[in-house]
Amino acid sequence: MTLTAPSKLTFQQKLENYAELAIKIGVGLKPGQRLLIGADVENAELVRLVAQKAYDAGARLVEAHWEDDFLTLARLKNAPEESLTEAVHVQTFALNDVAEHEDAVLWMRSTDPDLLKDIDPSRVNKAQTAMMKARAPYYGKVMVNALNWCIIAPPSKAWAQRIFPHLSPDEALEQMWDASFKIVRADVENPLEAWAQHNARLRKVREYLTQKQYSALEFKGGGTDLSVGLPEKHVWGGGSHHTTGNNAGLEFTANIPTEEVWTLPHRERVNGVARASKPLSYSGVLITDIEVHFEDGRIVSAKASKGQEVLEQMIATDEGSHRLGEVALVPHSSPISQSGLLFYNTLYDENAASHIAIGRAYRHNLEGGVEMPLEDFVTLGGNDSLVHVDWMIGSSEIDVTGVLPGGSREAVMVKGEWAFKV
Amino acid sequence: MTLTAPSKLTFQQKLENYAELAIKIGVGLKPGQRLLIGADVENAELVRLVAQKAYDAGARLVEAHWEDDFLTLARLKNAPEESLTEAVHVQTFALNDVAEHEDAVLWMRSTDPDLLKDIDPSRVNKAQTAMMKARAPYYGKVMVNALNWCIIAPPSKAWAQRIFPHLSPDEALEQMWDASFKIVRADVENPLEAWAQHNARLRKVREYLTQKQYSALEFKGGGTDLSVGLPEKHVWGGGSHHTTGNNAGLEFTANIPTEEVWTLPHRERVNGVARASKPLSYSGVLITDIEVHFEDGRIVSAKASKGQEVLEQMIATDEGSHRLGEVALVPHSSPISQSGLLFYNTLYDENAASHIAIGRAYRHNLEGGVEMPLEDFVTLGGNDSLVHVDWMIGSSEIDVTGVLPGGSREAVMVKGEWAFKV
Numbered sequence: 001m002t003l004t005a006p007s008k009l010t011f012q013q014k015l016e017n018y019a020e021l022a023i024k025i026g027v028g029l030k031p032g033q034r035l036l037i038g039a040d041v042e043n044a045e046l047v048r049l050v051a052q053k054a055y056d057a058g059a060r061l062v063e064a065h066w067e068d069d070f071l072t073l074a075r076l077k078n079a080p081e082e083s084l085t086e087a088v089h090v091q092t093f094a095l096n097d098v099a100e101h102e103d104a105v106l107w108m109r110s111t112d113p114d115l116l117k118d119i120d121p122s123r124v125n126k127a128q129t130a131m132m133k134a135r136a137p138y139y140g141k142v143m144v145n146a147l148n149w150c151i152i153a154p155p156s157k158a159w160a161q162r163i164f165p166h167l168s169p170d171e172a173l174e175q176m177w178d179a180s181f182k183i184v185r186a187d188v189e190n191p192l193e194a195w196a197q198h199n200a201r202l203r204k205v206r207e208y209l210t211q212k213q214y215s216a217l218e219f220k221g222g223g224t225d226l227s228v229g230l231p232e233k234h235v236w237g238g239g240s241h242h243t244t245g246n247n248a249g250l251e252f253t254a255n256i257p258t259e260e261v262w263t264l265p266h267r268e269r270v271n272g273v274a275r276a277s278k279p280l281s282y283s284g285v286l287i288t289d290i291e292v293h294f295e296d297g298r299i300v301s302a303k304a305s306k307g308q309e310v311l312e313q314m315i316a317t318d319e320g321s322h323r324l325g326e327v328a329l330v331p332h333s334s335p336i337s338q339s340g341l342l343f344y345n346t347l348y349d350e351n352a353a354s355h356i357a358i359g360r361a362y363r364h365n366l367e368g369g370v371e372m373p374l375e376d377f378v379t380l381g382g383n384d385s386l387v388h389v390d391w392m393i394g395s396s397e398i399d400v401t402g403v404l405p406g407g408s409r410e411a412v413m414v415k416g417e418w419a420f421k422v
Numbered sequence: 423m424t425l426t427a428p429s430k431l432t433f434q435q436k437l438e439n440y441a442e443l444a445i446k447i448g449v450g451l452k453p454g455q456r457l458l459i460g461a462d463v464e465n466a467e468l469v470r471l472v473a474q475k476a477y478d479a480g481a482r483l484v485e486a487h488w489e490d491d492f493l494t495l496a497r498l499k500n501a502p503e504e505s506l507t508e509a510v511h512v513q514t515f516a517l518n519d520v521a522e523h524e525d526a527v528l529w530m531r532s533t534d535p536d537l538l539k540d541i542d543p544s545r546v547n548k549a550q551t552a553m554m555k556a557r558a559p560y561y562g563k564v565m566v567n568a569l570n571w572c573i574i575a576p577p578s579k580a581w582a583q584r585i586f587p588h589l590s591p592d593e594a595l596e597q598m599w600d601a602s603f604k605i606v607r608a609d610v611e612n613p614l615e616a617w618a619q620h621n622a623r624l625r626k627v628r629e630y631l632t633q634k635q636y637s638a639l640e641f642k643g644g645g646t647d648l649s650v651g652l653p654e655k656h657v658w659g660g661g662s663h664h665t666t667g668n669n670a671g672l673e674f675t676a677n678i679p680t681e682e683v684w685t686l687p688h689r690e691r692v693n694g695v696a697r698a699s700k701p702l703s704y705s706g707v708l709i710t711d712i713e714v715h716f717e718d719g720r721i722v723s724a725k726a727s728k729g730q731e732v733l734e735q736m737i738a739t740d741e742g743s744h745r746l747g748e749v750a751l752v753p754h755s756s757p758i759s760q761s762g763l764l765f766y767n768t769l770y771d772e773n774a775a776s777h778i779a780i781g782r783a784y785r786h787n788l789e790g791g792v793e794m795p796l797e798d799f800v801t802l803g804g805n806d807s808l809v810h811v812d813w814m815i816g817s818s819e820i821d822v823t824g825v826l827p828g829g830s831r832e833a834v835m836v837k838g839e840w841a842f843k844v
Contacts, residue, residue, distance in 0.1 A: 032502075036512070041488060044463045048492045055500035062497065065512050066463060066488035070470045075484065078477035080454075090458070090487050093515045 009187060011177070017186035018154070019049040021256055023057050025195045025240070026150030027104045028252035031058025033148075036098050039108040041068045042156045050106065059104075065094040069112050069158065072284070076119045076127060084126040087134030095138035098147065102246050105149045110156035113344035116284030125313035128283045132317075132386040139388075144363045144370045146245030148252035153347045155180055162344050183257050183336050183348065199253060202239030204422040206261045209236040209329075209412075214402035216269065217327060217412065219354070221397040222277055226294070228327045228356070229269025231381030233367040236263045244370050257336060259351040262328035264365035266381035268297040270324050277353055278392040281344045285310045290391055298322045299358070315358065320385025326357035326365075332396045332416030346390050354394030354413070359385035431609060433599070439608035440576070441471040443678060445479050447617045447662070448572030449526045450674035453480025455570075458520050461530040463490045464578045472528065481526075487516040491537050491580065494706070498541045498549060506548040509556030517560035520569065524668050527571045532578035535766035538706030547735035550705045554739075554808040561810075566785045566792045568667030570674035575769045577602055584766050605758050605770065606679050621675065624661030626844040628683045631658040631751075631834075636824035638691065639749060639834065641776070643820035644699050648716070650749045650778070651691025653803030655789040658685045666792050679758060681773040684750035686787035688803035690719040692746050699775055700814040703766045707732045712813055720744045721780070737780065742807025747783035751776045754818045754838030768812050776816025776835070781807035 009017070023029050035054045039047045051062040076084075098105045116124050132139075141147050160172035167175060181187040185194045213234070219226045238261035243250040276290035287307030293300050299322045304311045315321050328350065330337070336352035343349050361383045363369040369377050378384060400413035411419035431439070445451050457476045461469045473484040498506075520527045538546050554561075563569050577598035579591050586594035603609040607616045635656070641648045660683030665672040698712035709729030715722050721744045726733045737743055750772065752759070758774035765771050783805045785791040791799050800806060822835035833841035 034511075041463050041466045044490060044492075048490070048496070051493055051496050052500075055496055059501075060505045061501060061508060061510070062493065063510055063512055064488070064490065064493055066486070066490075068466060068470070068486065068488075070466075071473055071484065071486055074470070074473050074477055078474075079481075079483060083482045086483060088483070088485055089456075089519050090485055090512060090516045093519070094512045097511050097515070 009189070014181045014186045015046065015049060017191045018152070018181065018184060019046060019053045021184060021186060021191055021195060022050050022106055022150060022152050023053045024192060025199075025253050026152065026256050027106050027148050028240070028250050029054055029057045029059060029104050029148070030247065030250055032060050033247075034061045034063070034101065034103040035059050036094060036103060036105045037062065037064045037108065038094065038105065039064055039066055040110045040156060041066050043108045043110060043154055046108065046154050065091065067091070069115050073115055073119075076116055076123055081123065081126075084123055085130045087130045092131075092134040095135050099138040099141040102141065102146055105147060107149070107151040109151060109153045109345070109347065110159055111284060112156070112158035113162055113281035114284065114286050115158075117286065119284075121285070121309040121313055124283050124285060124310060129317060129386065136386070139360065141245070143360060144245070145241055145243055148243050148247065148250045150252060150254055150256060151347055152184070152256045153345055159345070163341060179339050179341055183339060195253070199239035201422075202258070202261060205418075206236035206238040208420065208422045209261060209263070210234075212402060213405055214412075215405055216403040218401040218403065219274070219393060220399050220401070222393070222395045223275030223291070224273060224393045224398065226272040226274045226393070227270065228324065229266035229381075231264055231266045231366060233380075234264045235365050235367055236261050237362065237365060238262065241364065255347055255351070257348065257351050259334040259336060260328040260330045260355070262326050262365070264361050264382060265324040265327045265356070266297065267323045267378070267383040268381065270294040270297045274356060274393050276391050276393060277395040278342060278349050279344060280389070280391040281346070282307075282310060282314060282389055286344060287311050297324070314387060314389060317387050318385050320383050321359050321387050323358065323383045323385075324356055325359045325361035325383040325385065325388055326390065328356070328390070329354045329400065329413065330394055331413070331418055332394065349392055350390045353392040354398060354400065354416075355390050355392045357388055357390040359383065359387040359389055431611070436603045436608045437468065437471060439613045440574075440603065440606060441468065441475045443606060443608060443613055443617060444472050444528055444572060444574050445475045446614060447621075447675050448574065448678050449528050449570050450662070450672050451476055451479045451481060451526050451570070452669060452672055454482050455669075456483040456485070456523065456525040457481050458516060458525060458527045459484065459486045459530065460516065460527065461486055461488055462532045462578060463488050465530045465532060465576055468530065468576050487513065489513070491534050494533075495537055498538055498545055503545065503548075506545055507552045509552045514553075514556040517557050521560040521563040524563065524568055527569060529571070529573045531573060531575045531767070531769065532581055533706060534578070534580035535584055535703035536706065536708050537580075539708065541706075543707065543731040543735055546705050546707060546732060551739060551808065558808070561782065563667070565782060566667070567663055567665055570665050570669065570672045572674060572676055572678060573769055574606070574678045575767055581767070585763060601761050601763055605761060617675070621661035623844075624680070624683060627840075628658035628660040630842065630844045631683060631685070632656075634824060635827055636834075637827055638825040640823040640825065641696070641815060641820060642823070644815070644817045645697030645713070646695060646815045646820065648694040648696045648815070649692070650746065651688035651803075653686055653688045653788060656686045657787050657789055658683050659784065659787060660684065663786070677769055677773070679770065679773050681756040681758060682750040682752045682777070684748050684787070686783050686804060687746040687749045687778070688719065689745045689783075689800070689805040690803065692716040692719045696778060696815050698813050698815060699817040700764060700771050701766060702811070702813040703768070704729075704732060704736060704811055708766060709733050719746070736809060736811060739809050740807050742805050743781050743809045745780065745805045746778055747781045747805040747807065747810055748779035748787075748812065750778070750812070751822065751835065752816055753835070753840055754816065771814055772812045775814040776820060776822065776838075777812050777814045779810055779812040781805065781809040781811055
């Protein structure tokens with residue numbers, strides 16, 4: 001069923017819709033809140049639109065924290081090796097201050113997916129690890145939904161060129177905007193209504209799956225043959241969620257676009273091989289043809305045709321980065337997948353295909369997980385790490401089977417599509 | 423004497439010179455230092471150039487803290503009144519963190535000088551006061567030269583339009599760049615040498631004036647008739663200075679351009695009337711035709727033909743904003759003055775004309791002033807305040823007379839030009 005037929009909206013109207021979605025569906029701004037917008041300098045026009053929408057929605061204070069690919073690259077190229085363990089001061093503060101005050105936060109991520117391809121991977125890893133460590137207070141709040149946060153990924157020139165390498169820079173950017181507007185449902189007359197319906201459908205799917213309480217999911221196809229154990233009392237997430245903490249009860253949608261439902265893998269019950277169905281951009285480096293073997297939840301070998309060193313260093317971050325923190329299902333018929341485009345960006349690509357993530361798990365993916373001490377969460381099968389990195393294993397070739405508590409099996413996905421109706 | 427004849431440098435070469443000057447003459451970056459660049463989003467290209475020059479000069483880490491006129495204006499227009507006393511979080515941190523670590527800092531100030539002209543002055547004042555209070559740790563370090571800092575003011579579109587209202591936006595910007603390159607001596611083959619000579623000359627002038635130890639300066643002309651008492655052991659500043667503190671001894675030039683020499687007025691010995699020779703842009707509002715009366719160092723009346731409310735609120739900030747913190751001499755033949763342009767920006771306009779500043783005084787303008795407690799500095803005639811605001815009283819009409827310790831008088835400037843040779 002088509003919700004609302006795509007209409008002949010102008011670019012500016014679609015951009016307005018996008019900004020409105022970011023504030024109303026994404027961060028779900030509460031009147032009187034402070035909003036931090038983290039953005040690339042290139043996104044200035046959209047930041048301004050979003051800031052105005054935020055004030056219109058009653059924001060108390062809108063601040064932007066800007067970043068710039070050139071400066072990131074210049075540092076990684078030029079800074080003395082020993083200085084790379086120093087986290088960037090202002091950026092670190094910006095995040096942890098949001099966490100401390102439980103303010104609203106919107107990230108616009110438009111980094112060139114292959115920005116750091118010529119940088120020594122050990123330098124990239126050093127800077128990345130320092131950054132993740134310094135931001136621990138922020139991620140701590142994110143993992144328990146104590147903040148209303150949202151990530152969007154508006155087009156940028158360098159990124160558009162990666163997606164459409166045969167077009168001119170301007171044409172590539174135009175094509176990418178066009179694709180993005182469709183994917184985030186900003187090209188329709190009433191995008192808020194479209195999102196309400198979309199989130200309602202995701203809620204039905206996650207409620208169905210939570211009620212099933214599969215003890216494991218088995219992924220087969222496209223080189224993947226993986227059993228992912230699920231802990232007892234796991235909870236599926238998807239679409240919009242509600243904050244906990246001091247601002248409890250705010251409805252927000254952490255990713256725009258979002259097409260996935262996801263839950264908690266058991267950190268000790270993952271076995272088999274996972275082969276990536278799409279490249280992964282991590283820390284500005286593209287990693288292609290990832291193949292990872294798990295034994296009793298732990299990665300025992302990992303290879304890639306490109307970026308293997310970055311992959312290995314990412315996995316070596318800590319014990320938790322050897323284990324899964326998320327397993328997610330996305331039908332192959334999702335709008336992103338149907339666009340036929342490869343975005344080299346997790347926000348888009350993870351919402352085009354079923355995926356797994358190594359590292360830190362979301363506490364709300366376990367009943368009572370938000371309130372319990374971290375040790376208890378880990379004992380019950382949850383995972384913790386400095387990192388959280390998704391990569392895609394889904395495609396039109398993948399079958400997903402659910403193992404019921406009694407041991408019987410039923411189809412969850414066949415050839416990448418849902419095998420049930422909600 | 424012409425130092426170096428202006429050459430046929432390309433725009434890009436002049437921009438490179440400008441960036442080089444900012445790092446080598448301006449902040450005088452020490453290898454291994456962290457540099458914070460505060461800039462407008464519109465300055466991205468120059469920020470990138472400067473960042474590369476900084477790494478070339480051995481910077482450990484270059485961070486940018488970006489601002490955007492639109493966001494400033496949107497806040498002042500839209501935010502709830504009571505929220506304006508909240509200082510912008512990330513901006514405040516960026517400055518005070520630089521102060522805490524005594525890092526290098528470069529400000530690029532390209533704000534539209536009339537940005538906030540339609541905002542209720544009491545709202546502007548509320549936000550401005552909160553900002554100044556929150557940044558007190560930073561200004562504390564600046565006033566004792568504990569940081570190597572520099573302000574430059576690269577052109578921006580909106581600002582160029584104010585200066586050249588009859589040109590197209592692109593032409594105005596081009597004209598402004600052209601004028602700026604000349605004024606900052608970036609249009610010559612060897613700008614570093616030109617600046618070395620310029621700073622050497624300013625040093626001679628300030629040493630001459632310090633040695634004179636005038637007990638007062640008398641300004642007459644253009645509606646101004648003002649006697650500014652100078653404390654015993656006052657010291658003239660001008661050109662480059664050296665840091666104190668943990669990084670003691672770094673040579674830096676706090677303003678590019680700089681044409682002034684300045685010293686400490688006695689906070690209780692200023693009498694008469696000061697009439698501004700140029701408009702002042704303060705907090706994004708243009709204040710024109712300022713006329714201020716002093717009695718025993720204190721402002722007893724202030725008026726302006728435009729922006730009077732902002733002027734009054736600025737003066738009302740605290741006791742120290744009723745008194746002078748700086749008196750500065752600039753010959754009318756300075757390159758900025760000779761450009762015939764009015765920039766509506768203190769960095770340019772204060773270096774085109776002799777000026778005074780109300781508010782906080784520089785501690786290094788008194789012998790031993792950096793080391794002594796603030797109370798002693800104030801007892802000896804120094805001033806303290808949340809604010810420091812310069813405005814121009816110099817012109818081709820102004821005569822400046824120095825009163826020698828014995829009571830005799832001699833000419834310091836006649837019709838805006840030096841009456842002595844160094």
